[in-house]
Amino acid sequence: xxxxxxxxxxxxxxxxxxxxxxxxxxxxxxxxxxxxxxxxxxxxxxxxxxxxxxxxxxxxxxxxxxxxxxxxxxxxxxxxxxxxxxxxxxxxxxxxxxxxxxxxxxxxxxxxxxxxxxxxxxxxxxxxxxxxxxxxxxxxxxxxxxxxxxxxxxxxxxxxxxxxxxxxxxxxxxxxxxxxxxxxxxxxxxxxxxxxxxxxxxxxxxxxxxxxxxxxxxxxxxxxxxxxxxxxxxxxxxxxxxxxxxxxxxxxxxxxxxxxxxxxxxxxxxxxxxxxxxxxxxxxxxxxxxxxxxxxxxxxxxxxxxxxxxxxxxxxxxxxxxxxxxxxxxxxxxxxxxxxxxxxxxxxxxxxxxxxxxxxxxxx
Numbered sequence: 001x002x003x004x005x006x007x008x009x010x011x012x013x014x015x016x017x018x019x020x021x022x023x024x025x026x027x028x029x030x031x032x033x034x035x036x037x038x039x040x041x042x043x044x045x046x047x048x049x050x051x052x053x054x055x056x057x058x059x060x061x062x063x064x065x066x067x068x069x070x071x072x073x074x075x076x077x078x079x080x081x082x083x084x085x086x087x088x089x090x091x092x093x094x095x096x097x098x099x100x101x102x103x104x105x106x107x108x109x110x111x112x113x114x115x116x117x118x119x120x121x122x123x124x125x126x127x128x129x130x131x132x133x134x135x136x137x138x139x140x141x142x143x144x145x146x147x148x149x150x151x152x153x154x155x156x157x158x159x160x161x162x163x164x165x166x167x168x169x170x171x172x173x174x175x176x177x178x179x180x181x182x183x184x185x186x187x188x189x190x191x192x193x194x195x196x197x198x199x200x201x202x203x204x205x206x207x208x209x210x211x212x213x214x215x216x217x218x219x220x221x222x223x224x225x226x227x228x229x230x231x232x233x234x235x236x237x238x239x240x241x242x243x244x245x246x247x248x249x250x251x252x253x254x255x256x257x258x259x260x261x262x263x264x265x266x267x268x269x270x271x272x273x274x275x276x277x278x279x280x281x282x283x284x285x286x287x288x289x290x291x292x293x294x295x296x297x298x299x300x301x302x303x304x305x306x307x308x309x310x311x312x313x314x315x316x317x318x319x320x321x322x323x324x325x326x327x328x329x330x331x332x333x334x335x336x337x338x339x340x341x342x343x344x345x346x347x348x349x350x351x352x353x354x355x356x357x358x359x360x361x362x363x364x
Contacts, residue, residue: 014085016052017078024068039063055079094137095123101138102126104163106228113226115171133170141166161230165280168231172248176221176240179212183243184219186271192218193267197300200260200331204357211263220245220270222263227252235262237269238278245270256355257337260330261297268296301334311344318350331355 025035032050036043041060048054056064056079061072099122107125111118116132119125126138135141145166182188192214199207208224215222221240227233227250234252239245247266251259262281269279272292279289298304310316310324316339325332333354339345 014082014089016050016082017056017075018050018052020078021056021064021075022050024070028068035067038067052082055083092123095126098138099123099126101141102129105129105167106164106230109228110167113228115167132174133166161232164228164230165233168225168228168233168250169236169248169280172223172225172236172246173240175223175225176244176246176248179216179221179223181216181219181221181244184245189215189218189220189267189270192220193264193300196263198329200256200301200334201329215247219243220247220267222247222249224249224251226250232282233280234258235266235281236279237266239275242275245275251357254356254358255333255337256331256357257333259357260301260334261337264297264300265293267300268293272296298338301330302328302338307338316345318353321350321353 025032030038032046033043035041036046039046039060040063045054049056049060056075058072058076061075061079064070064075065072102122102125107116107118107129110116110132116128119128130136130138130141133141133144135144145162195214196211199210202210212222221244223246225248231250232252233250235250236248237246247263247270249259249262249266253259265281266279269277269289273279273289277289279293281290306324306328310320313320321335321339322332325335328335336345336350336353340347340349
């Protein structure tokens with residue numbers, strides 16, 4: 001069975017309302033001169049309307065209603081539809097010269113994830129992408145992502161694959177705009193983080209909805225967006241408005257220790273840094289604000305005093321890690337990840353204590 005998108009009707013021509021007008025007066029046995037005399041319009045004007053060269057203005061539509069008995073709204077709508085069809089045809093011709101833009105974007109992965117529809121016609125595919133990004137043309141896309149999102153360009157990931165990263169960021173923005181959130185409240189967000197820390201021991205089926213709900217109640221939208229090929233992004237933080245922040249997560253590393261560290265890292269950006277700041281997390285960014293967010297995440301998950309005591313005791317075997325995690329009320333995999341990051345444990349040790357996570361694709 002053919003895909004619905006392949007059956008969509010997209011005419012490559014526009015029918016002027018003048019054709020309908022000519023058929024109407026012919027059926028009434030009326031000439032163009034007769035119509036001109038009855039409406040008070042010049043014969044030239046009537047002829048140009050019939051040929052599609054002149055528009056049917058609202059006052060002319062009222063005159064046609066009086067003379068022909070056909071509502072003015074009919075003529076206004078016919079003319080409006082015709083002008084719109086002409087504009088679409090002109091846009092299509094203009095966009096034909098810009099289809100090379102498709103090469104800058106991961107079109108197939110976006111279609112596979114259900115973010116956009118796929119079209120064989122390159123112009124229609126280009127239009128679909130413009131709709132996704134909410135811009136009128138590739139020129140506006142370049143201006144937007146080279147201007148408004150300029151801070152993201154500090155990231156090597158954005159510099160190496162701007163199209164893929166822009167698509168990933170835009171998907172997070174679209175989903176976040178659909179998510180209802182209370183106005184941002186710092187005290188509520190800090191209280192939410194305390195409750196969220198306890199969710200680290202829960203399964204994804206439990207923690208996902210609770211995490212999103214707790215943050216939304218404090219004015220923070222948490223969105224999980226599958227990673228696109230080449231993005232190499234684990235998370236991003238930005239403010240959509242003065243009252244709504246966005247934490248976007250990709251599950252790039254697919255284990256619970258990385259997920260929770262990334263989430264609390266992004267939460268640190270919201271609490272510690274300004275609303276004009278934007279952050280795109282990759283493996284290579286290590287400036288002052290990133291270090292502050294790292295420290296925030298580390299200390300929230302494992303209080304420094306408790307961590308140092310644990311290291312000094314030297315009980316870094318599996319049972320010791322599990323007991324320590326239970327006492328703190330966090331997942332054992334988080335402790336393993338911290339020990340591996342600090343070089344206290346080899347990267348291959350106790351990975352069975354980490355939980356692998358899968359981010360199910362969600363359609364647009």
